[in-house]
Amino acid sequence: MTTTAAPPAGPAKSKKAAIKQSPQGSGKLAALLLSPTFFVLGLVIVYPLIAALRESLYQRGEGLDESGFVVEGENFVGADNYSAVFSGETGDRFWNAFGNTTWFTVISVLIEILIGVSMALVMHHALRGKGLVRASILVPWAIPTAVSAILWRWIFQTDGIANEILRSEVLWTAEGQQAFWAVVIADTWKTAPFIGLLTLAGLQLISNEVYEAARVDGANAWRTFWRITLPLVKPALLVAVLFRTLDVLRMFDLPFVMIGPRKYAVETLSMLAYEEANNLRYGPAAAYATILFVYVALVAFAFVKLLGADVIGAARSETKAKGKGRQEVLAAPVAVGGSTI
Numbered sequence: 616m617t618t619t620a621a622p623p624a625g626p627a628k629s630k631k632a633a634i635k636q637s638p639q640g641s642g643k644l645a646a647l648l649l650s651p652t653f654f655v656l657g658l659v660i661v662y663p664l665i666a667a668l669r670e671s672l673y674q675r676g677e678g679l680d681e682s683g684f685v686v687e688g689e690n691f692v693g694a695d696n697y698s699a700v701f702s703g704e705t706g707d708r709f710w711n712a713f714g715n716t717t718w719f720t721v722i723s724v725l726i727e728i729l730i731g732v733s734m735a736l737v738m739h740h741a742l743r744g745k746g747l748v749r750a751s752i753l754v755p756w757a758i759p760t761a762v763s764a765i766l767w768r769w770i771f772q773t774d775g776i777a778n779e780i781l782r783s784e785v786l787w788t789a790e791g792q793q794a795f796w797a798v799v800i801a802d803t804w805k806t807a808p809f810i811g812l813l814t815l816a817g818l819q820l821i822s823n824e825v826y827e828a829a830r831v832d833g834a835n836a837w838r839t840f841w842r843i844t845l846p847l848v849k850p851a852l853l854v855a856v857l858f859r860t861l862d863v864l865r866m867f868d869l870p871f872v873m874i875g876p877r878k879y880a881v882e883t884l885s886m887l888a889y890e891e892a893n894n895l896r897y898g899p900a901a902a903y904a905t906i907l908f909v910y911v912a913l914v915a916f917a918f919v920k921l922l923g924a925d926v927i928g929a930a931r932s933e934t935k936a937k938g939k940g941r942q943e944v945l946a947a948p949v950a951v952g953g954s955t956i
Contacts, residue, residue: 664908667901667904667905667908668901668905670897670898670900670901671696671697671898671901671902671904671905672691672692672693672694672696672898673689673690673691673692673898674689674690674692674695674696674896674898674899675689675690675895675896675897675898689898692898696898696899696901696902697902697906699899699902700899700902700903700906708882708887709884709887709903711879711882712882712883712884712886712887713884713910715795715880715881715882715883716863716864716866716883716884716885718795719795719798719799719802719863719866719883720860720863720864722799723799723802723803723806723859723863724856724859724860724863726799726803726807727803727806727807727809727810727859728810728852728856730803730807730810730811731807731808731809731810731811731814731855732810732811732814732852733811734752734807734808734811734814734815735810735811735812735814735815735818736818736840736844738752738811738815739815739818739819749812749815752808752811752812753808753812755804755805755806755807755808756805756806756808756809756812758805760805760868760869760872761868761872763801763804763805763869764801764868764869764870764871764872764873765872765873767797767800767801767804767873768788768872768873768874771787771788771797771873772787772788773786775787788873788874788875790878790879790880791880792880794874794878794880794881795880795881797873797874798869798870798873798874798881801869801873802863802866802869805869806859806862809855809858809859810852810855810856810859813851813852813854813855814848814851814852814855816851817847817848817849817850817851817852818844818848820847820851821843821844821847821848825843825847826839826843829842829843853922856918857915857918857919860914860915860918861911861914861915864907864910864911864914865885865907865911866883866885867883867885867886867889870882870883870886871886871889876890877890884903884906884907884910885907887903888900888903888904888907891903
């Protein structure tokens with residue numbers, strides 16, 4: 616009886632395994648799995664951006680043609696909506712709103728960093744009721760912004776709590792710089808806990824052995840904070856500051872509800888866009904919105920580049936390192952039965 620030896624299945628299987636584990640096959644599978652996410656992002660982000668950009672190049676309304684007949688619809692005006700933003704009385708309002716938006720961002724974020732980091736340092740130390748303290752500071756951040764604005768409007772009334780404490784009669788919600796600082800106080804009260812909680816999450820990742828080594832070396836509290844705590848908590852703090860910066864640049868509901876519309880001291884770019892859209896001037900409103908989007912994008916890009924938080928570049932470097940390591944492993948000789956393959 617003769618038997619026929621089956622052909623070795625090793626090379627075929629190894630070929631299939633190599634195909635399945637190849638980076639090209641993994642990339643196609645990843646693209647297939649992420650396609651629903653990309654579709655949703657395109658539907659809710661990319662399409663509205665393109666629609667707003669297109670709307671900013673048109674102007675809707677009624678007009679008269681050469682024969683004197685009324686014409687309704689939209690007319691292509693090109694960059695006229697953008698040029699009108701920077702000229703005349705509209706230009707004065709725009710630059711005022713631009714300045715208010717920028718100063719709100721700078722002042723609020725700086726104060727929130729100081730208060731948030733201080734709150735995180737206090738909560739990080741062992742104390743009784745630490746869980747209750749962490750839950751309680753979430754309350755201002757959890758309150759809807761419109762409700763928070765109504766609450767602070769009541770506090771800053773002429774006969775409100777603020778004037779009772781100061782024993783004065785400051786018109787906080789009227790036109791003037793006091794309205795600007797009232798909005799800054801309300802915004803800081805609401806969102807400083809956000810920075811505090813993210814900073815606390817970064818503090819909890821720092822090992823106690825690092826602090827023990829610093830004590831052995833004779834470092835004082837300030838030097839320990841400046842040389843150990845701050846550098847190690849920097850990634851979490853940068854994320855919090857970036858989110859808050861982008862959020863304040865788009866501020867609308869807090870000054871609108873708390874102080875009111877068309878207030879020169881607190882008018883922001885978002886409020887200008889809302890007013891134009893509310894008056895059915897969709898072209899200028901889209902122009903304001905597009906300018907604000909470009910401003911936010913430039914600030915985010917500069918923030919990431921200047922502070923060195925290049926997440927995409929780090930991810931690419933890590934991927935290249937992994938791919939290089941995998942190639943080295945595949946190319947390395949394997950010892951089998953005293954011989955190398």
